[in-house]
Amino acid sequence: MAYWLMKSEPDVFGYDDLVAAKREGWDGIRNYQARIFLRAMRKGDKAIFYHSNATPPGVAGVAKIVGEAEPDPTQFDPTCKYFDSGSNPDEPRWDLVTVAPVKKLRFIPLDELRTMPELAECRLLAKGNRLSVIPLTDDEFEAIVAAGNARGRSAR
DNA sequence: GCCAACGTTGGC
DNA sequence: GCCAACGTTGGC
Numbered sequence: 001m002a003y004w005l006m007k008s009e010p011d012v013f014g015y016d017d018l019v020a021a022k023r024e025g026w027d028g029i030r031n032y033q034a035r036i037f038l039r040a041m042r043k044g045d046k047a048i049f050y051h052s053n054a055t056p057p058g059v060a061g062v063a064k065i066v067g068e069a070e071p072d073p074t075q076f077d078p079t080c081k082y083f084d085s086g087s088n089p090d091e092p093r094w095d096l097v098t099v100a101p102v103k104k105l106r107f108i109p110l111d112e113l114r115t116m117p118e119l120a121e122c123r124l125l126a127k128g129n130r131l132s133v134i135p136l137t138d139d140e141f142e143a144i145v146a147a148g149n150a151r152g153r154s155a156r
Numbered sequence: 157g158c159c160a161a162c163g164t165t166g167g168c
Numbered sequence: 169g170c171c172a173a174c175g176t177t178g179g180c
Contacts, residue, residue, distance in 0.1 A: 007178090030176095031163075053178055110179080128161035130177045 003141035004037065004047040005124055006063065006099070007132045015049045015060035015104060023100040027072045028082045029132060030094060037133045039069045041097050048136065048144050049101075050124070058109040059144055067098025105148025118143035 006026065008014065018024055029038055045065040051057055071092035074082040087093035113119055123134045136144075 009178095033163095055180090057179070128178095130162060132177085 002040070002042065002045045003136040003138060004041065004045060004065075005050055005122075005134050005136050006047045007050045007052040009053045010051045010060070011053070014051060015063075015101070018049065018061075018063060018099065019101045019104065023066055023098055025067075025072075025096045025098050027074045027096040029072070029096065030082060030084065031132065034131055034133045035095060037135060038095050038097050040135075041065045041068060043068055046102065046141065047099065048141065049099075052132075056109040056111065058107055058113065059105060059148060060107055061104040061148075062102040062145060063099045064102050065097055066100045069095040069097055072096040105145065106151070108144065108147050112147070113144075116143055116147065 013024070026038075029035060043065055047063045047065065048059055049061045049063045051060050072082070072094045074080045075084040075087045075092060075094045076089060077083055078085075082094075084093060114125055118139055119125055122136065122140050123129055123131065
């Protein structure tokens with residue numbers, strides 16, 4: 001099984017929205033490096049659900065892949081912000097995967113993630129990182145889940 | 157709102 | 169193939 005980290009803006013779609021939706025097509029990915037990772041995802045893989053562009057940004061929960069890569073319909077919708085006029089319907093350029101919630105975690109703010117030695121090499125923390133999907137090692141995934149299950153340093 | 161980092165586009 | 173311009177991401 002592989003592990004991933006997926007970013008979402010909570011103002012648009014946060015972890016609680018995923019819980020309410022039960023499952024959701026993860027659309028709008030328009031980056032070739034991210035596409036490589038999307039296509040490598042397999043049913044049953046787990047993902048850390050990260051809130052980006054938030055105050056504060058951080059980890060919100062665990063999700064799992066329940067549907068593997070398939071063409072993202074939003075690339076063909078001219079009214080959608082993700083529309084891509086260069087994508088050929090016979091050979092769609094962009095894919096989505098379908099995710100479902102597994103477990104909500106204690107929110108782990110980015111500041112705290114930066115202090116975790118297990119994440120020292122993680123691309124999430126690299127300067128200038130803009131990828132919306134990144135692979136995690138087993139250790140990185142386990143460390144985040146453990147931190148999210150433990151009582152927070154700022155919690156009572 | 158600002159800015160740094162990065163990806164993409166398009167002229168040459 | 170180079171590179172400047174532009175757009176987007178994401179932290180602050």
